[in-house]
Amino acid sequence: xxxxxxxxxxxxxxxxxxxxxxxxxxxxxxxxxxxxxxxxxxxxxxxxxxxxxxxxxxxxxxxxxxxxxxxxxxxxxxxxxxxxxxxxxxxxxxxxxxxxxxxxxxxxxxxxxxxxxxxxxxxxxxxxxxxxxxxxxxxxxxxxxxxxxxxxxxxxxxxxxxxxxxxxxxxxxxxxxxxxxxxxxxxxxxxxxxxxxxxxxxxxxxxxxxxxxxxxxxxxxxxxxxxxxxxxxxxxxxxxxxxxxxxxxxxxxxxxxxxxxxxxxxxxxxxxxxxxxxxxxxxxxxxxxxxxxxxxxxxxxxxxxxxxxxxxxxxxxxxxxxxxxxxxxxxxxxxxxxxxxxxxxxxxxxxxxxxxxxxxxxxxxxxxxxxxxxxxxxxxxxxxxxxxxxxxxxxxxxxxxxxxxxxxxxxxxxxxxxxxxxxxxxxxxxxxxxxxxxxxxxxxxxxxxxxxxxxxxxxxxxxxxxxxxxxxxxxxxxxxxxxxxxxxxxxxxxxxxxxxxxxxxxxxxxxxxxxxxxxxxxxxxxxxxxxxxxxxxxxxxxxxxxxxxxxxxxxxxxxxxxxxxxxxxxxxxxxxxxxxxxxxxxxxxxxxxxxxxxxxxxxxxxxxxxxxxxxxxxxxxxxxxxxxxxxxxxxxxxxxxxxxxxxxxxxxxxxxxxxxxxxxxxxxxxxxxxxxxxxxxxxxxxxxxxxxxxxxxxxxxxxxxxxxxxxxxxxxxxxxxxxxxxxxxxxxxxxxxxxxxxxxxxxxxxxxxxxxx
Numbered sequence: 001x002x003x004x005x006x007x008x009x010x011x012x013x014x015x016x017x018x019x020x021x022x023x024x025x026x027x028x029x030x031x032x033x034x035x036x037x038x039x040x041x042x043x044x045x046x047x048x049x050x051x052x053x054x055x056x057x058x059x060x061x062x063x064x065x066x067x068x069x070x071x072x073x074x075x076x077x078x079x080x081x082x083x084x085x086x087x088x089x090x091x092x093x094x095x096x097x098x099x100x101x102x103x104x105x106x107x108x109x110x111x112x113x114x115x116x117x118x119x120x121x122x123x124x125x126x127x128x129x130x131x132x133x134x135x136x137x138x139x140x141x142x143x144x145x146x147x148x149x150x151x152x153x154x155x156x157x158x159x160x161x162x163x164x165x166x167x168x169x170x171x172x173x174x175x176x177x178x179x180x181x182x183x184x185x186x187x188x189x190x191x192x193x194x195x196x197x198x199x200x201x202x203x204x205x206x207x208x209x210x211x212x213x214x215x216x217x218x219x220x221x222x223x224x225x226x227x228x229x230x231x232x233x234x235x236x237x238x239x240x241x242x243x244x245x246x247x248x249x250x251x252x253x254x255x256x257x258x259x260x261x262x263x264x265x266x267x268x269x270x271x272x273x274x275x276x277x278x279x280x281x282x283x284x285x286x287x288x289x290x291x292x293x294x295x296x297x298x299x300x301x302x303x304x305x306x307x308x309x310x311x312x313x314x315x316x317x318x319x320x321x322x323x324x325x326x327x328x329x330x331x332x333x334x335x336x337x338x339x340x341x342x343x344x345x346x347x348x349x350x351x352x353x354x355x356x357x358x359x360x361x362x363x364x365x366x367x368x369x370x371x372x373x374x375x376x377x378x379x380x381x382x383x384x385x386x387x388x389x390x391x392x393x394x395x396x397x398x399x400x401x402x403x404x405x406x407x408x409x410x411x412x413x414x415x416x417x418x419x420x421x422x423x424x425x426x427x428x429x430x431x432x433x434x435x436x437x438x439x440x441x442x443x444x445x446x447x448x449x450x451x452x453x454x455x456x457x458x459x460x461x462x463x464x465x466x467x468x469x470x471x472x473x474x475x476x477x478x479x480x481x482x483x484x485x486x487x488x489x490x491x492x493x494x495x496x497x498x499x500x501x502x503x504x505x506x507x508x509x510x511x512x513x514x515x516x517x518x519x520x521x522x523x524x525x526x527x528x529x530x531x532x533x534x535x536x537x538x539x540x541x542x543x544x545x546x547x548x549x550x551x552x553x554x555x556x557x558x559x560x561x562x563x564x565x566x567x568x569x570x571x572x573x574x575x576x577x578x579x580x581x582x583x584x585x586x587x588x589x590x591x592x593x594x595x596x597x598x599x600x601x602x603x604x605x606x607x608x609x610x611x612x613x614x615x616x617x618x619x620x621x622x623x624x625x626x627x628x629x630x631x632x633x634x635x636x637x638x639x640x641x642x643x644x645x646x647x648x649x650x651x652x653x654x655x656x657x658x659x660x661x662x663x664x665x666x667x668x669x670x671x672x673x674x675x676x677x678x679x680x681x682x683x684x685x686x687x688x689x690x691x692x693x694x695x696x697x698x699x700x701x702x703x704x705x706x707x708x709x710x711x712x713x714x715x716x717x718x719x720x721x722x723x724x725x726x727x728x729x730x731x732x733x734x735x736x737x738x739x740x741x742x743x744x745x746x747x748x749x750x751x752x753x754x755x756x757x
Contacts, residue, residue, distance in 0.1 A: 014042045014151075018158050028168045032063035035162070039155060040065045040136065043148070047116055047137035050159070051077070051084050052168060053130060057415050059088055061111075062168065066137065071111040079414060082106030084133045087121040089414070091130055091183040093153060095120045095144040099137070118142035120149065124156045124163060130183060131163045184417075187387050187409040189362065192373040194710060195382030196425045197360030198401040198418065199337025201394050201411075204345060215280045222272060225281040228321035229268070232314075235321075267314075282322045289315040313346020339400040341390060345372040355379060360402035362409055364390045377465075377710060380432075384409060435713030439470035443716045449724045451698060453716060454510075454706035456684060460498070463505035465709035470716065473509035475632065475706025476571070476611075476684040477502060479555065480518050489551070495558035503566055512569040512632070512706075513559055514611060515552060515584075517541045536637070536646075541574030546583050556591045564601035569609070571632060576614040578623045584608075585627065611684075613637040618670065625677035632706070633670070635685025639663060657741035658687050659696050664735040664742070671701030682706055691718040691757040696746055698724065699731030721755045 021034055032050055040048035047066030051059040054076075061067075061075040080089040086104050087094050096102055099119035107114065116137040124132040134156045215221045267288065274284035289312060338357045340350070343364040350361065350372050358381055366373065366385025376383045382404035394400065394411055401410040401421050410417065443451045454475030457463055466474070479499075503511055518540065545552035559568060572584045585608060596602060609630035610617070615638070617624060624631070635658065640646060642663070643656040657663070667683075674681035682704035687693035689711025695718055697705060707715065730749055734742040750757045 014038065014155060017042075018155065028162070029063070031162060032168070033065075035159065036063045036065040039134070039152075043136050043152070044138075045136035046139050047113070047135075049135045049137075050124075050132060050163075051088075051135070052124075052132040052163060053079075053088065054169060059084055059133060062132075064111075066116075068110060068112040071108070075108050075111055077106060077108075080416075082108075083119060084121055084135060087123055087133045087135075088130050091123050091125065093120070093122040093149050095149060097141045097143050113137065115139055118144070120144045120152060122149065122153045122156045124160045125183075131160055134159060184413050185393055185411040187389050187393060187411065189384035189387040189390075189407045189409055190366075191383075191404045191407040192363070192366055192385045193377045193381065193383040193404055195360075195380065195404045196402065196421060196428055197339065197382045197404070198399070198421055198425070199339045199357075199359040200335040201341050201362075201396060201398040201400045202334060202338045203391075203394070203396055204340055204342035204349065212280050212283070215275065215278055215283075218275050218278065221275045221279075221281045221284075224322060225271060225275065225284070228281070228318060231321045232318050235317075282319055285315050285318050285322065312344070313349055317346075317349070335397075339402060341394055341400075343391060350375055360384075360400075360404070362387060362390055362394075362400070362402055364388060431717075432713075435717060438713065438716060438720070439468075441716070441720065443719045445698075445719055445722050445724045447723045447725060449703070451719050452682075452704040453712050453719075454512075454682070454684075454704065455709045455712065456706055457502070460501055460505065462709070463502055466506060466509060469709035469712040471509070471709060471712050474502075474506060474511040475682055475704065477511055477513045478517065479513055480516050492554050492558045492561070495555060496561045499559055499562035503562060510567060510569055512571050512609070512630075514571045514573050515542070515545060515555055517573045518544060536640070542572050542580055542584060543574065545572075546580060549587060552584070553587055553591055556588055557595070560591055560595050560603060560606075561600065563603040563606075565604055567605045567607065568603035569607045569630075571609045571611055571630075573611045573634070574613055574637075575610040576616050578617075578620050578627065581610055581624065581627055612670070613641065615642055618666075621670075621673050622677075625674065625679045628679060630680040630682065631674060633667070633681070633683040633685065635683055635687050638685070642666065657743055659693060659743040659746060660741050661735050661737050661739060664696060664700060664731060667697065667700040667702070668732065668735055675701060680704060689715065691715055692743065692747060692750065694718060695722065695727070695750060695755065695757065696731060698722070699727045701728070717756050718750075722750075722753070726753075 017038055018035065021031060021038065024031075036048040036050055040046070045066070047064065049064040049067060050062050052062045054060050057079040059077045059079065061072055064072060077085045079085050081104075083094060083096065083099060083102060083104055083106070085106070096119050098117055099105055100107075100114070100117065116139050118138040118141055119135060120137075121133050121135040123130050124134055134152065136152070270288045271281075271284045274287045275281055277284075279287060334354060334357055336357055337359050338353065339359055340353060340361045342349075342361075344366060345361065345363065350358075358379075361372070361376055361381060361383040363372075363383065363385035364387055366383070373383050373385075382402050384402055384404055384407055387409060390409070398411050399413065399418070401413050401418065403410065403421075410421075413421075443453050445451065452472055453470075454473050455462070455466055455469060455471035456476045456478075457474050458478035463474070465471070499513065502513075539547075545555075556570070559570060570588065572581065575581050575584075588606070588608060592602070592606065607629035609628050609632060610624070611632050611634045612618070613634040639656070639658050645656050671681055681702060683697055683702055684706035686707075688697065688705040689707030691714050694705055694707075694711075694715045698719065705715065727749075731746075734745060737745075739745075747757065749755075
């Protein structure tokens with residue numbers, strides 16, 4: 001036995017010996033038995049042991065030199081148990097001069113290891129997975145050097161190849177262990193649809209390969225296009241008739257919209273023109289996809305980008321029909337619990353999968369307003385997106401937990417983590433049942449104060465959720481979407497149809513239409529504007545409307561026509577001074593007079609309001625309140641202006657909290673002044689849809705909240721569990737604190753008073 005520990009020269013010698021041993025043949029067990037003796041000799045160690053990961057996160061002693069032979073295949077440790085389990089759990093090496101004094105030491109009498117003091121363990125890693133642990137032990141106290149640790153890690157790399165290819169455990173068990181023995185990882189994401197789901201990762205692969213670019217006969221290529229288009233439309237119609245989608249009106253609405261995109265004359269004509277230019281049908285589809293993608297890349301607003309994503313999905317679907325390719329969703333042997341992983345998805349692609357097995361969706365891109373998120377929301381499937389590391393970190397079959405509540409993805413989590421999330425999923429199901437039961441109950445506090453809960457919308461498909469969520473109306477209808485998915489400015493007739501349909505779907509509930517909030521980062525594809533250095537604070541919204549009054553007047557004209565005989569509620573965005581409101585009101589008055597002169601059927605009532613996003617407007621409240629019928633706080637923009645904090649900058653994402661004393665003071669003062677003036681005040685930003693934030697808003701004096709439909713059930717449950725008078729006093733005290741955030745104090749108050757959050 002050598003008298004010196006293993007160094008770099010010895011390491012190279014040992015690696016050569018291991019290589020020769022691996023080539024020598026014999027069973028995997030025989031080679032492991034020889035490996036441990038070889039390593040012990042070169043490491044000047046009395047013990048060398050190899051533990052291999054088995055199914056169920058159990059490390060089994062497979063080979064040893066120095067411990068009792070009868071311990072082999074008998075000694076087992078859970079991941080995290082003992083020093084060996086600690087190494088497997090962390091995926092990091094561990095050196096101890098007195099192993100038995102370590103708090104995680106787990107004594108196994110069958111091994112005889114009580115005679116050994118020092119210990120070094122390194123994980124056996126392959127492709128980021130923990131296959132096992134390699135450990136050496138010494139009787140005397142020994143301080144292992146960094147060179148020795150690095151040398152043993154190098155040996156473990158070679159050993160990983162032997163373990164991975166030796167067939168030491170059965171093929172079926174290896175498939176299970178392959179997903180369970182990997183190092184855990186947490187990926188940050190953005191919640192697109194709240195909820196929890198877990199299962200096995202299934203990457204969405206389209207598998208489209210175009211082999212012929214140039215057409216031999218353009219006429220036959222156009223015939224191929226028309227034939228494949230008919231097949232595609234038939235397949236979409238089949239989706240519309242699927243039994244599991246019956247009664248889910250939102251899915252049908254999304255797919256009908258999606259089908260309309262498929263028949264869009266402009267899209268199809270661009271494809272035909274490319275074929276006439278000499279391309280094959282599939283090459284022409286791909287060319288139009290690329291052109292569309294380039295146009296989409298210039299639009300920063302995710303809400304609008306997702307409308308283009310539907311065309312991307314349709315192009316892929318059409319290519320599948322042209323090439324006769326089957327999608328992975330139809331061909332794959334799926335596990336019972338599927339977590340679908342993709343860069344992006346269209347709504348029809350999601351519905352290609354077996355919905356009874358679909359537990360969650362993770363996207364590298366995406367936004368909450370995407371069609372796939374809307375479809376998933378109606379199905380109750382959690383979705384997270386904007387996860388840039390997703391496709392490089394996840395492997396097929398990885399066990400994956402999707403936390404749509406907190407915007408995170410847990411890859412290959414340990415058993416304890418899985419159990420915790422399983423409990424949370426069960427608890428969430430029980431709460432959903434409670435929300436559904438309370439849908440028709442009033443949102444009234446325990447001491448009798450009613451709170452009006454409204455929904456935010458931006459598409460006609462969003463209106464389908466009013467009934468299901470129990471919303472009392474629409475507090476914010478974003479009107480810009482029809483403008484941004486077209487190749488030309490929509491005329492008054494087209495706009496009128498959209499607004500009239502929205503009012504009809506509301507079934508008498510109030511709908512507040514926000515006029516165009518375009519410009520800045522929401523560029524119209526047919527409008528060549530000058531880019532702003534700071535687009536959110538640039539030429540946008542009402543500023544464009546007042547500078548281009550013909551455009552705003554056309555929209556107002558369409559709104560007035562659509563609301564014939566009904567109440568019309570119009571809200572102007574980005575008002576920074578009362579003078580802007582006066583100019584906008586003048587345009588409304590002109591259009592009302594024009595409509596009356598033409599003998600048009602007038603709205604039964606016209607109510608005008610502003611979205612308060614610019615802090616300067618707060619210092620003009622007396623003049624403002626005398627001119628409006630309502631005010632709605634747009635908290636998303638307001639607080640980024642208030643804190644001078646770009647909400648799109650990840651470095652500032654958690655730096656400032658809307659539940660902070662300055663923010664609460666701002667909201668309380670605004671509420672007091674609106675109440676004194678008798679002007680209804682609402683809030684329609686993201687914070688309204690979170691129970692804890694909504695609790696603070698109610699405490700600040702807000703009695704109208706507008707939120708995504710999914711937030712109405714949880715917020716209503718919170719409201720029905722609180723007493724307003726003590727809450728208002730507590731929030732007032734919080735607003736006087738010097739703290740950066742009072743979120744935890746408010747959470748504690750809710751728990752102490754039995755308020756469900």
